[in-house]
Amino acid sequence: MQIAVTTPTGNVGRHVVAGLVRAGVRPRVLLRDPDRLAPGIKDEVDAVQVDQYDADAVAAATEDVSALFWVDPTTGSEDPLADYARATRSVVRAVTRNRISRVVFLSSVGAEKRHGAGEIDGLAHTETALDGIGVDVTHLRCGYFFTNLELQLDALRAGTLQVVLPLDQPMAWVAPRDIAEVAVARLLSPAWSGRCVQAVHGPTDLTWEQVAGILTAATGRRIDVQRITDDAMRAQLRQAGMTDGLVEAVLGMSTGLREDFVPEQRRTVRTTTPTTLAAWAYDRLRHQITDAS
Template sequence: MRIAVTNPTGNVGRHLTRTLARAGIRPLLLARNPENIPAELEPFVDVAQADSQDAAQVAAATRGVDALYWVDPSVMSADPLGDYARATDAVVRAVQENGIGRVVFQSSVGAEKRHGVGEIDGLAATEVALDALDIDITHLRCGYFFANLLLDLDSLRAGRLTTVLPVDAPMAWVAPRDIAEVAALTLLNREWSGRRVQAVHGPEDLSWAQVAAILSSELGRDVEVSRVTDDEMLGALRGAGMPEAMAHAVLGMSTGMRVGFVPEQERTVVTTTPTGLRGWVREELLPLL
């Protein structure tokens, strides 16, 4: 089985690539910048240059592929949903032109709403487009990445976290490595067919207040979380250099699920993965602070 992996240097892709190699698979890595693939992987992978928003490049790179792990890349953009639409066009063209019969798509909790969830609307559109094809498709509806905390290193050093969500509202948090494990198992398992939705919820639902308490304990200093207004968050996102449409799309991922949202998939043994926030903080966050 020839398996292709997009965004192979991303939070999930870098773990997925190594997991497939350990399983005896030589994955094909689709990379916009192949020079960024670690040299240590070269004996175990094949690499093709392809921008996931370029349909012609993706179609050319995936000839002979049986199964595809697809990620809609999120990049700093003045037209984020347009970028998602271009990525959707690229994966659809590749599947149709090359007869790729099996796709695992990295989606998100919230995509089931289809509209009104900021950037996640782009993932929802990809889900719909893939569902319309005559293929076996699994959508991984992932929780909030632990790795998103890495975007706030300066704030963490100052002992601050901010959110537009109620600080006591629990939600699914997940380690990217756990998503990679589920992705690898799904790609390698030949027993499923048709359309599937597989949630990846992490080990437990956590509120921002609980996250702050865990960080305080593990970092050895107080970390406080405060709820800010939507306008304050927009100002912070703009201050970080985000174009206007991108800032609103990022904010919408939180505000779109703020009131009354319940994930389509319940937490079960199937959706629950093992890596806890404390362990992730010790392994991934502390070395950077």
């Protein structure tokens, strides 16, 4: 089986690559800059330099591939949904031209809404496009990544997180490594076919108030969480350098799931993964916050 992996240096992709290598697979990895691969992994993979927005290049890079782990690349443009559409065209062309038999797609909780969830709408578009070509596909509907907290290190060091969601609203939080383990299992397992949705919910749903308490205990530094208005968050995102279109897309991922949203898949033993936020924060976040003091 020849397996291709996109975004192999990303939060999830790098763990997918490592998991496949441990399973005895030599994956083909697609990325813009092969020099970004970790030194220890370079000799274990076949690296292909490719822009995921270039449909012809992606199709050429996935020739003879039988299974594909696809992640829509991150975008910083004024029209992120247009970028998602370009990436979708690439994966559809690659799968149809090369007759790739199965795809594992990194989606998100909220994609089931199809519209009204900001940047997640781009993932929903990829889901429906893959569904439309009849390939065996698993959509991984993932919760909120622990690693998103690393985008707010300055705020964490200052002791305050600001969010637009209700502080007592629970949501799924998940470790990217756990997502990768599910992805690898799906890529290697012959036991499924057709269209599948596999939610990846982490070990438990957490409110932002609970998250603040967990981070305080893990880092030894008091961290409070504060709810702010949508406009205040817009101002913060613009100050961070985001375009207006990207600001609305990022904000929409929260506001679109704020009112009466219920995930299509409820939490079960199948959707629950083991790594806790407390363990991850102690291992990954604690030193990033305290060493900068």
